[in-house]
Amino acid sequence: MIYQTLRQYPELFQAMTGLTIPAFDALHDEIKPLWQEAETATKRSGLRLRRIGAGRKYGAGFRERLLVACLCERRLLPTAEIAALFSIHPSTVNRYHYSLRDLMQKKSASYRIGKQERSGLTELVDAFPVLAELDSVPLGQERIK
Template identity: 30%
Template sequence: MTGLSGKIIAELVAEVGPVWQARQDARLSDRPRRRAPGAGAKYKLVFVDRLLATLVHLRHSSTHDVLAAWFGVDRSTITRAINEIRPLLADRGCRVEQGIRLRTVADVVAYLDSVRQTALMDATEIRVRRPTVKRAGRHQFISGKSRQNAMKALMITDAQGRVLFCGATTRGSTADITQARQAGVTDWLEHTMAVEILTDAGYQGLGAQTCGQVLTPMLKHHKKRLERMPGIGELRVAQRKSHARRRVRVEHGIAHLKNWGSLARHLGCRESLDDTVRAIAGLLSDQQRIDRPQRKPVAALTASAM
């Protein structure tokens, strides 16, 4: 039902369980006790069931009523459980190595600088509910690309398409390059010179701002101009194809992210979308690192067979 292996779920129980219990104890200790210890209503939904309900909701975008009937509790119990577990999953970050997780753009830039790896960056739009008529700035949610009400999330992956960061959600009308600047990509790249990030044409201009650390495809030129320069047209086409061939893995990473029903079309509150995106990105990174480890290159497989 969740699409995750038993090993990942066991790690989630061991990692998130103590944090959830600590928050519950802190919440109870913040107010004066009015009942004797052990009095009052008992939890009908233990932590493991709360975690599973949240994972199923994120995976299939199941309604709270369906989950309530499945677990035999009230709908409000499921709503409370999801609102408690989802922020804890979002705060975990994305797994890159055993014991190392990336939670912010600054963590991603520092990690890429230390391992000297190429990263891929792109933005993805997630359809959301139409804001109410009386909401100020309602038109800002309309995407200029899809002409639909959407919000945009920034995604950074490694060269194999494994997610390193996903978040920094903004309204759908925000340009890709503006979102990257607001997320602090250019600010953190100023502190390093060894990071290479491949992007699409929507980030034209970041290359000059980051001293060439952000690589964008070459601009298209008019055919009549290329006719005056023999061989230049073929060279530019070959360079654009090579760039697209290297950058396509981030599109695959976005496709894996959209396999989760909550991001195929977000039907919940827009305010909770950022937590949903970061929670699913962390779960997807666990899935990519544990359930689907990196495959050997074709050359290495041929050499081992010989």
């Protein structure tokens, strides 16, 4: 998982997300129950074709979703490059960001998720060479050489 790898590099984690690791963990602990309530309310509203829980399970945990949303809020990378970093589709990046955006904006004043723009992934890798070492191969798949 990208979160576990980035956690080993606190300076890089803070530069990418705008949060220290303890601040990110505190934000996670505050937002997760609110997000779960919102998800439950969304699932219970309207007509459903399947029962709750019958669909496909989430591929990423909540920490990964929050990390993606922090990167989107920070505006360091375009959506396509965040998707490549996490080995997910760009529409998934947008869905993760949209589902957490309002909750994060309510809490961002206390956590200061600053916005800092970069032109792309190459500029970010130049600034933080350790990013080139991150293993972005999806679980259960082999690295193509």
